Amino acid sequence: MRVCKVVALLAVFAAPLLISSRAPAQKPAAPAMASATGAPNPQLNPQLLDDLVYANRFLADQGVLDGFGHVSVREDSNPARFLMSRSLAPALVTRKDILEYDLNGEAIDAEGRALFAERFIHAAIYRARPDVKAIVHSHSAAVIPFGVTGIGLRPIFHMSAFLGGGTPIFDIHDVAGDTNMLVNDNKLGDALAQVLGNHAVVLMRGHGSVDAGGSIPEVVFFAYYADVNARLQAQATALGATKFLTPGEAEKSAKNLTGQYGRAWDLWKEKVGKID
Numbered sequence: 116m117r118v119c120k121v122v123a124l125l126a127v128f129a130a131p132l133l134i135s136s137r138a139p140a141q142k143p144a145a146p147a148m149a150s151a152t153g154a155p156n157p158q159l160n161p162q163l164l165d166d167l168v169y170a171n172r173f174l175a176d177q178g179v180l181d182g183f184g185h186v187s188v189r190e191d192s193n194p195a196r197f198l199m200s201r202s203l204a205p206a207l208v209t210r211k212d213i214l215e216y217d218l219n220g221e222a223i224d225a226e227g228r229a230l231f232a233e234r235f236i237h238a239a240i241y242r243a244r245p246d247v248k249a250i251v252h253s254h255s256a257a258v259i260p261f262g263v264t265g266i267g268l269r270p271i272f273h274m275s276a277f278l279g280g281g282t283p284i285f286d287i288h289d290v291a292g293d294t295n296m297l298v299n300d301n302k303l304g305d306a307l308a309q310v311l312g313n314h315a316v317v318l319m320r321g322h323g324s325v326d327a328g329g330s331i332p333e334v335v336f337f338a339y340y341a342d343v344n345a346r347l348q349a350q351a352t353a354l355g356a357t358k359f360l361t362p363g364e365a366e367k368s369a370k371n372l373t374g375q376y377g378r379a380w381d382l383w384k385e386k387v388g389k390i391d
């Protein structure tokens with residue numbers, strides 16, 4: 116009896132180890148949701164999963180994200196769902212940490228895993244903006260001063276032409292008075308999405324910012340260059356009167372940049388290296 120028990124225990128504990136050792140994975144018979152081992156739904160586009168991992172790792176490496184912040188992508192085969200990691204520091208995200216969320220911000224396959232408190236940022240923007248396919252929320256230090264002074268970001272060079280429409284500022288105090296500053300429900304998410312409007316970036320007073328793009332490479336480009344722009348704008352305005360891109364320049368540059376994301380994205384993935 117005792118031997119049987121030991122064998123049973125070994126089977127339970129050894130199974131995940133065997134699964135994680137890499138023989139080419141046999142595709143399970145298409146379950147609708149994540150398996151008990153935490154593997155993502157095999158019906159998901161593997162490219163989206165990979166790109167989401169690359170985006171998390173790259174933005175963490177660049178200091179745009181730190182122990183906090185998150186990246187999501189709308190599912191290409193089901194626009195009513197999006198993908199995002201379980202609650203985890205972005206530099207540690209792997210494919211198997213990625214969960215599916217509905218547009219109310221609820222994970223359909225969490226299986227007890229902790230979720231980001233601010234997942235409602237993503238859900239609300241996907242609800243409000245059908246054109247948005249990927250979102251970054253960060254607490255980038257360079258950007259914070261522009262949200263608390265009301266100055267906002269303006270395009271200081273062609274690489275940040277997507278800031279041409281300016282950056283609206285979401286002040287959570289205007290909506291909900293004294294809070295813990297987190298957008299941790301759908302009501303606050305809707306208020307944030309409303310302030311974002313059709314812009315690429317919204318600043319959050321005393322908190323951070325959100326970037327909304329049409330793809331993962333685009334939104335990573337926005338998050339990266341919004342951060343660069345913030346540093347350059349602070350330097351330039353400290354030096355003296357600053358001439359930003361005109362609205363016409365911003366429009367033409369932004370149009371030109373949309374064809375250039377692939378070049379940066381290939382480099383950034385290379386910098387990240389191997390992912391798991």
Ligand SMILES: [Zn+2]
Nearest residue numbers: 233252322323
């Ligand atoms: Zn936050």
